[in-house]
Amino acid sequence: MKKLTQLDTIKKVLAYIKHYWWLIVCSLVFAAITVVSTLYLPILSGNAVDVMIDKGCVRFADLKEILARMVIVILITGVAQWIMNIANNRITYFVVRDIRKDAFHKIQKLPLKYLDGHVTGDIVSRMIADVDQFADGLLMGFTQAFTGILTILGTLLFMLRINVWITLVVVLVTPLSFFVAAFIAKKTHTMFQKQSQTRGEQTGLIDEMIGNQQVVQAYGYEKKAMKRFDEINGRLKKYALRATFFSSITNPATRFVNNLVYAGVGITGAFFAINGSLSVGQLSCFLSYANQYTKPFNEISGVITELQNALTCAGRVFELMEEESEIPDKAQAEKIEVTKGNVEMDHVFFSYTEDKPLIQDLNLKVKPGQRVAIVGPTGCGKTTIINLIMRFYDVTQGSIKIDGIDIRDLTRENLRSQYGMVLQETWLKDGTILDNILFGRKDATRQEAIEAAKLSHAHSFIKRLPMGYDTVIKENGENLSQGQRQLLCITRVILCKPSILILDEATSSIDTRTEMQIQNAFQQLMEGRTSFIVAHRLSTIQNADVILVMKDGKIMEQGSHEELLAKKGFYSELYMSQFAI
Numbered sequence: 212m213k214k215l216t217q218l219d220t221i222k223k224v225l226a227y228i229k230h231y232w233w234l235i236v237c238s239l240v241f242a243a244i245t246v247v248s249t250l251y252l253p254i255l256s257g258n259a260v261d262v263m264i265d266k267g268c269v270r271f272a273d274l275k276e277i278l279a280r281m282v283i284v285i286l287i288t289g290v291a292q293w294i295m296n297i298a299n300n301r302i303t304y305f306v307v308r309d310i311r312k313d314a315f316h317k318i319q320k321l322p323l324k325y326l327d328g329h330v331t332g333d334i335v336s337r338m339i340a341d342v343d344q345f346a347d348g349l350l351m352g353f354t355q356a357f358t359g360i361l362t363i364l365g366t367l368l369f370m371l372r373i374n375v376w377i378t379l380v381v382v383l384v385t386p387l388s389f390f391v392a393a394f395i396a397k398k399t400h401t402m403f404q405k406q407s408q409t410r411g412e413q414t415g416l417i418d419e420m421i422g423n424q425q426v427v428q429a430y431g432y433e434k435k436a437m438k439r440f441d442e443i444n445g446r447l448k449k450y451a452l453r454a455t456f457f458s459s460i461t462n463p464a465t466r467f468v469n470n471l472v473y474a475g476v477g478i479t480g481a482f483f484a485i486n487g488s489l490s491v492g493q494l495s496c497f498l499s500y501a502n503q504y505t506k507p508f509n510e511i512s513g514v515i516t517e518l519q520n521a522l523t524c525a526g527r528v529f530e531l532m533e534e535e536s537e538i539p540d541k542a543q544a545e546k547i548e549v550t551k552g553n554v555e556m557d558h559v560f561f562s563y564t565e566d567k568p569l570i571q572d573l574n575l576k577v578k579p580g581q582r583v584a585i586v587g588p589t590g591c592g593k594t595t596i597i598n599l600i601m602r603f604y605d606v607t608q609g610s611i612k613i614d615g616i617d618i619r620d621l622t623r624e625n626l627r628s629q630y631g632m633v634l635q636e637t638w639l640k641d642g643t644i645l646d647n648i649l650f651g652r653k654d655a656t657r658q659e660a661i662e663a664a665k666l667s668h669a670h671s672f673i674k675r676l677p678m679g680y681d682t683v684i685k686e687n688g689e690n691l692s693q694g695q696r697q698l699l700c701i702t703r704v705i706l707c708k709p710s711i712l713i714l715d716e717a718t719s720s721i722d723t724r725t726e727m728q729i730q731n732a733f734q735q736l737m738e739g740r741t742s743f744i745v746a747h748r749l750s751t752i753q754n755a756d757v758i759l760v761m762k763d764g765k766i767m768e769q770g771s772h773e774e775l776l777a778k779k780g781f782y783s784e785l786y787m788s789q790f791a792i
Contacts, residue, residue: 307345332417352517370500550711561606586760605619
């Protein structure tokens with residue numbers, strides 16, 4: 212995975228922000244109004260002090276006018292700040308929405324090998340937790356950075372109007388805050404980076420353990436799981452505490468510098484007041500400005516640490532988005548309306564990793580309507596052939612053709628629309644039973660779905676559910692048995708009536724009696740259709756036209772069930788081992 216520098220991350224964030232330039236302009240305008248009105252208040256309060264400087268010498272008419280102005284200025288400040296915050300919130304959440312949407316779209320385009328090779332929980336953590344952390348930091352950046360910088364500049368201008376020398380004292384002491392903040396920011400970035408990575412690792416473990424809790428408990432893995440969790444959690448605690456420590460000393464350190472500034476202004480201003488070159492009201496105004504001038508340095512230093520965390524989290528999301536997408540469809544990619552079912556594999560080579568070759572010089576010709584069974588020991592490449600035919604992976608060498616057309620010359624959507632696939636691992640989405648049956652064919656009617664369910668023998672158990680076809684099932688059908696989930700997946704394929712059928716251990720979780728009934732349904736479904744059947748139970752593939760016997764990525768034997776038994780070769784050994792008494 213490509214690592215992004217902080218500068219790369221900032222450029223990408225700015226690329227998203229620039230789409231909302233009008234909101235940024237709005238935020239800046241109202242931030243300026245907020246700052247100017249806030250800085251005008253000390254002048255009014257200083258004037259108020261000057262009109263009541265001595266006992267019995269209070270000019271009440273002037274004081275009343277000053278107080279009225281102060282009320283108006285406070286109202287203007289409140290309204291401007293409210294509008295500025297609305298603009299900042301909109302910028303932040305629009306940007307976050309766009310990033311999350313683009314990241315999700317990117318996941319849809321990532322090759323299957325990326326998803327196979329990365330922990331699901333870490334990908335989820337990048338999409339959810341990291342984007343949320345980025346949103347918090349970005350919002351703080353907009354809310355406090357804009358006003359902070361404008362306050363610093365505005366305060367300097369106002370102070371210069373009153374007294375240049377006192378302003379010079381403020382300016383000379385203030386850079387200490389920058390050095391302190393820069394030193395701490397460098398430390399916090401590393402810790403926040405490690406914290407985000409460890410959080411993703413922790414999310415991956417939690418997702419893995421919760422998703423497979425039955426297996427965890429069945430094999431007594433709870434203590435080992437807790438040990439792994441405690442180790443990751445311990446590292447997360449260490450990095451989080453260090454990140455929090457470095458970020459938390461920022462504020463006290465800058466406050467110390469700010470207090471030096473305030474003390475310097477107070478002492479210097481007192482000498483000017485004694486000499487008569489500065490009024491008491493002006494001195495109080497200057498002290499207010501000293502506070503307002505140093506306050507943004509506290510806020511900005513806090514913002515810097517938050518932005519460090521935000522940029523680290525954003526970097527993890529952008530790293531995902533920078534991953535190489537699957538090879539796009541060709542510009543002039545063809546489309547097949549309905550395939551005849553000719554499938555040809557010509558000198559195909561393929562491996563998941565370069566150092567471990569799997570499929571080597573595989574040649575295969577399947578005629579329209581043939582039923583091709585693929586058998587062999589675990590890891591011999593049976594499911595890999597299916598992955599290549601479906602173009603979940605592209606061949607390293609050679610070609611796979613359908614009706615004489617290289618599948619790389621077809622769009623993936625068009626290619627996969629020709630197939631109907633039932634896997635050993637079932638997948639159902641949140642929704643009703645009917646929604647899941649219609650998943651592959653949205654234009655089908657309810658009656659067509661019911662007819663398909665009758666063919667797959669799923670209709671009987673569906674009718675026993677509380678609301679029949681309108682029963683809502685949980686994520687991945689957790690409130691159904693494994694066999695019921697598989698029946699629904701089979702129903703989904705029957706409804707689609709595909710040109711080419713792929714069955715990868717499609718009846719592995721179904722009882723023998725129901726399996727016999729489904730095999731009859733499959734016989735009807737496969738009639739006239741090219742079919743690929745992957746099975747470990749050899750009794751289920753005896754009626755196949757061609758049986759491919761694979762070992763170590765190569766086809767060792769090929770023929771009908773009777774022909775292969777007569778050869779007394781590898782297939783015969785596999786068959787006899789399953790039926791030996």
